[in-house]
Amino acid sequence: MDKLQIINPSIDLGYSQSLRSGIYPPLNLGIIARFLKNELSWANIELFDAEITDINDIRKSIGSNYVGISCNSLTYKSALEIAQSAKVKGSNIILGGPYASMKYETILRNQPLVDIVVRGDGEEALRDIIIGKPYESIPNLVYRKNGKIITNPVKNTDISKQVIPDYCNLPLEKYFSNHRDRYGKFKPFDSSLAIYSAKGCEWRDKTKGGCVFCMVPHYGVRYKNPVHVWNEIEYFHHKYGVNSFWEVSDSFVDNGDWLNSFRDCKPYGLDVSLHVYGRASKITKERARLLKEIGVFEVFIGAESGDDQILKNTNKGLTTKITRRAIDILRNEGINVIVSFVLGLPGETEKTLAKTIDFAKELSTYSNIN
Secondary structure (H helix, E strand, C coil): CCCEEEEECCCCCCCCCCCCCCCCCCHHHHHHHHHHHHHCCCCCEEEEECCCCCHHHHHHHCCCCEEEEECCCCCHHHHHHHHHHHHCCCCEEEEECHHHHHCHHHHHHHCCCCCEEECCCCHHHHHHHHCCCCHHHCCCEEEEECCEEEECCCCCCCCCCCCCCCCCCCCHHHHHHHHHHHHCCCCCCCCCEEECCEECCHHHHHHCCCCCCCCCCCCCCEECCHHHHHHHHHHHHHHHCCCEEEECCCCCCCCHHHHHHHHHCCCCCCCCEEEEECCHHHCCHHHHHHHHHHCEEEEEEEEECCCHHHHHHCCCCCCHHHHHHHHHHHHHCCCEEEEEECCCCCCCCHHHHHHHHHHHHHHCCCCCEC
């Protein structure tokens, strides 16, 4: 086969750049690359990341038979620019990622340069496309046939199997250097990589929708085997010296049984730190102790607002009191906290915004707030 080129586009002009831009190689691309290499030993895969490579250089370099682009709402325009450059060279354009998974019909109706959209997990769909299976038999595929848009059923990838990301040609040391430049003055780590232990959100399932700003495009929660997560961490720690891992699952603290298992199978003597997301309402003294024993350095908590009515409007499932309690519990275990806020939530007024600002100022006085 001709090589498969997969691209992570840059954030479109007009949007603020993420503080993490260029800090982490794209985990989703690494997972897809490893899956394809495991399934197809002859697979020739090249990755591009517009967070570290100029988009014009990427546009000059692409042009293989298949070009896959993963995009979200902030990178969609950049994705189309890349797709246009590849299309004129004869490439088949495959679009995936969060935005494409939600807007697949609109994209295929209005963007003739896009040949296929993959919604949801892309590993198996890309494999089947490469080996030439009929489109109608490929799960998660959306495509055109006889002037109509055909939407195939969705199938989730089995994440219980061991898949260690393969970043192929991406220069990991460049990301590590960017990490040191960005965080070196206030975080004691030389390098960091993203990992995940689960897909989905229990709160979204429980409430049949979750928070009003929820970005999770599906229901159901799937967990990795805890041993496999540690295997991945050990691999990158021993091969590249990575000593910090950003765990990107929606809430690392929700499943107490899984956390216990993860703590119990931690390799003896492994000295690494984790940065995780956690719902404040799920942080108890017992789970905070587990986090400490696992090696969690920092928990990212969505405080969102300083007004309890706004939190209720948002269907967040917490109060300002719960957030304070969670931060206190983590402080007692010596675990740092990052808090985030969302402005302009349903029912927002100048008065509620002022309460949020006051709440943020209050939380900034906690010794473990980063």
